Amino acid sequence: MGRLFRCESGLRWLWLAALVLILDQLTKYWVSISIPYGFQGIELTPFLNLVYVFNPGAAFSFLADESGWQRWLFTGFAIVIAIVLSVWLKRLPAKSRWLGIAIALIIGGALGNVIDRIHLGHVIDFIDFHLGGSHYPAFNLADSGICVGAVMLVLESIFNKKKES
Template sequence: MSEKALTLKESGVRWLWLALFIFLADIAIKFLVLEYIEFGWQNRIEITPFFNLLYVRNYGAAFSFLSDQAGWQRWLFTGIAFAVTAMLTYWMSKLPAKEKWNNIAYAMIIGGAVGNVFDRVVHGFVVDYLDFFVGNYHWPAFNLADSTICIGAAMIILDGFISKDKAKA
């Protein structure tokens, strides 16, 4: 016995509006950063005693992973982002729209991944602008796209624990 296929309206694909919103917000903020903040740590704008806005370039992945390589990593991370986006969109198409938690998590990852891919393709690097620190320790600079990817991934992990707890009960 086969399951009835979900229509676009019934499937989690309806939640792609959130991915589009994240993408557009990320690109808009990065545009403002490129327009109004000079490149480099020395040009930071102090917001609070633990937070700065700045403009730095990330040629690698999260936390500048592989940023010191010759440039091949740009296309590797772009390919990975396209593959993950395709996989998550497929999963959303199989998931009912009413399953908000996972659809929101997937949309957050997609929106962030596409935002960073846009930077890699257009600029050759990802624009990072959020700088949190304690004393002399600075968390690696990041952006809205990175934040939504991490939050979406955390939601998926949390859902795995919650689902296991529900199954035991």
């Protein structure tokens, strides 16, 4: 049993992917039962509201106005990405903390949105960020995990190149 928790690969970070997925689904469920769909929003700060909107597209509502084919395209794409990243995570040494966390965040976020697409046909978004009267597309915790993980991957590649030169 002790061996199970001493994983010698990057798979030791899968708990983080599961945490992102669970928190994403719990927050989406809470929003769906607490805020009326399309409601203008609950102001949390002068620049952040809670809303309840559907996004049939991808990040920043990309292809949201299409007829529905994008649901399966984005679902398939996210599943392939999650599989590829899981293989990368398995091959990653357990000591590669930064990279392991980045990959796990992306996997958890991708699968959180996949669940919505398969179950609902769209993704639930609820975080409305706005500045100076301009509202940016709403997003969710899964999107946040994907973005933070992607930024971490970029930073890793930048700093790794500096170390190698």
